[in-house]
Amino acid sequence: MTAAYAGTIYEASGCEIRITIKIAFSGADNATIQAWVKDIESVWNGYTYGDCKCPVKVSVDWKSITGSCEQNPQPGYHCIDVTQDYAHDTAGKIYRGYMKGVSAKGTDTLGWWSLHMNEPLPGVQGTIHDAAHEAGHMLGLQDDYNATSNTYGENIMGLTWGDKAKPIQAQINKIVETNLGSNACQKQCCCGNKKIDEGEECDPSVKPTGCEEGALCVSCKCFVIIEPKCGDGKVNGNEECDYKSSNNTCKQGEECNSDCKCVKIESNFKITITDPEDGETIDDVIYVKAKVEGNESEIEKVKFYVDGESVYTDEEEPWKWQLDPEEFDEGEHTIKVRAYDKEGNTTEDEIEIEIVYSS
Numbered sequence: 001m002t003a004a005y006a007g008t009i010y011e012a013s014g015c016e017i018r019i020t021i022k023i024a025f026s027g028a029d030n031a032t033i034q035a036w037v038k039d040i041e042s043v044w045n046g047y048t049y050g051d052c053k054c055p056v057k058v059s060v061d062w063k064s065i066t067g068s069c070e071q072n073p074q075p076g077y078h079c080i081d082v083t084q085d086y087a088h089d090t091a092g093k094i095y096r097g098y099m100k101g102v103s104a105k106g107t108d109t110l111g112w113w114s115l116h117m118n119e120p121l122p123g124v125q126g127t128i129h130d131a132a133h134e135a136g137h138m139l140g141l142q143d144d145y146n147a148t149s150n151t152y153g154e155n156i157m158g159l160t161w162g163d164k165a166k167p168i169q170a171q172i173n174k175i176v177e178t179n180l181g182s183n184a185c186q187k188q189c190c191c192g193n194k195k196i197d198e199g200e201e202c203d204p205s206v207k208p209t210g211c212e213e214g215a216l217c218v219s220c221k222c223f224v225i226i227e228p229k230c231g232d233g234k235v236n237g238n239e240e241c242d243y244k245s246s247n248n249t250c251k252q253g254e255e256c257n258s259d260c261k262c263v264k265i266e267s268n269f270k271i272t273i274t275d276p277e278d279g280e281t282i283d284d285v286i287y288v289k290a291k292v293e294g295n296e297s298e299i300e301k302v303k304f305y306v307d308g309e310s311v312y313t314d315e316e317e318p319w320k321w322q323l324d325p326e327e328f329d330e331g332e333h334t335i336k337v338r339a340y341d342k343e344g345n346t347t348e349d350e351i352e353i354e355i356v357y358s359s
């Protein structure tokens with residue numbers, strides 16, 4: 001941050017160049033000051049610096065002070081003593097009450113501050129921009145006119161009215177380079193500058209961005225948008241699982257099928273109740289026996305159920321459970337066996353029996 005003139009602050013913030021003109025006014029009412037500030041900000045904004053078009057934002061940080069700038073010095077501010085000066089009135093004092101501006105650094109930003117600086121003048125089309133011209137001095141620019149030879153530069157430092165009363169790019173460049181150097185707008189600032197620069201695949205501020213259809217431009221690089229779908233390795237939306245995912249989201253004993261639904265793993269073994277027979281009447285203590293066919297050696301346990309309630313777990317062959325009919329009510333019952341292998345796969349068989357108490 002360098003300040004060629006007291007009271008003007010220059011900052012390169014990311015890809016934005018910010019210039020703050022700090023002005024203390026003595027002797028003017030707030031409405032007048034605000035009108036000047038509005039004029040300065042409207043004339044000096046809308047410009048960019050560098051190939052990557054970093055926006056140059058100019059703002060005025062103002063305050064009103066009591067007493068003159070000499071009596072009440074304002075370090076860090078340009079200070080303007082707004083005083084009537086009819087001596088410079090050339091169009092009649094009814095319209096033009098000039099005021100003399102004195103900067104905090106003596107004559108550096110000497111200017112003439114008028115109550116009518118941004119109002120129409122007799123014989124002049126449109127608004128005049130004297131305040132914006134004086135702000136140009138606060139940004140380090142010199143006058144660009146010679147009243148004696150009647151030559152006026154076609155810019156805000158030469159003319160303060162008409163459509164030429166604005167900065168030219170060379171003036172913006174000079175202000176930025178003098179205070180922030182020629183690297184104030186870095187190459188990476190080119191992303192988002194409304195054109196696809198060298199080294200960029202695309203630019204999000206350009207339509208089309210430069211990416212292929214369906215690809216997204218992020219930080220001036222193209223990214224292919226992947227529609228979530230079954231088999232992309234991620235469990236999306238209404239999928240229970242994804243068969244390409246290393247993370248199995250299905251319950252134990254289930255696997256992910258090609259539709260990304262969890263399905264029971266088909267058991268490669270079978271259990272059968274060998275005794276008693278389906279429909280048999282039981283009136284004495286017996287063994288309920290089952291046999292497993294398939295991967296017998298992988299079977300971890302067999303559970304026995306009566307009417308859906310677990311009554312016994314057998315952990316070694318032969319698979320059997322002693323049934324005492326007197327422990328159950330007389331009548332029809334369902335006997336079920338379920339075999340578990342070491343991976344949690346299961347298979348079942350069931351039969352109906354009738355219990356009758358022996359007399």
Ligand SMILES: [Zn+2]
Pocket residue numbers: 111133134137142143
């Ligand atoms: Zn001037």
